[in-house]
Amino acid sequence: MNPERAPASRSEPASNSLTGRVAIVTGAGSRTSDIGNGRAAAFLLAGCGAKVLLLDAQLDALAKPNEWSPPFSLFLMRQ
Structure with missing residues (x-):
């Protein structure tokens, strides 16, 4: 491991939580x-x-x- 590129220390461990985040999903419907x-x-x-x-x-x-x-919001766009 290159000492110049040592990983940054973290005060908290990484988390899989997405609490407080917003995700946008396109193609959320199903045709079948x-x-x-x-x-x-x-x-x-x-x-x-x-x-x-x-x-x-x-x-x-x-x-x-x-x-x-909730936590889902629908947004429908007409073309």
């Missing part, structure tokens, strides 16, 4: 009955404490708004 990558990512991020903004071009893809209670 499967969960889909965007939806899965949204649930994982929320599970780590992030507030999640969901984006999808198709309203039907985010069909069940009651599934998306």
Whole structure:
């Protein structure tokens, strides 16, 4: 290990917590009955404490708004 590039000391250990952070997930809806990558990512991020903004071009893809209670926020854009 190069002594000139020693890692910075930390007063606290690294954390997986995303509490207080905001995540933006594009393609959060699913076109099939499967969960889909965007939806899965949204649930994982929320599970780590992030507030999640969901984006999808198709309203039907985010069909069940009651599934998306806080910490999720829906934002639907029409083209």
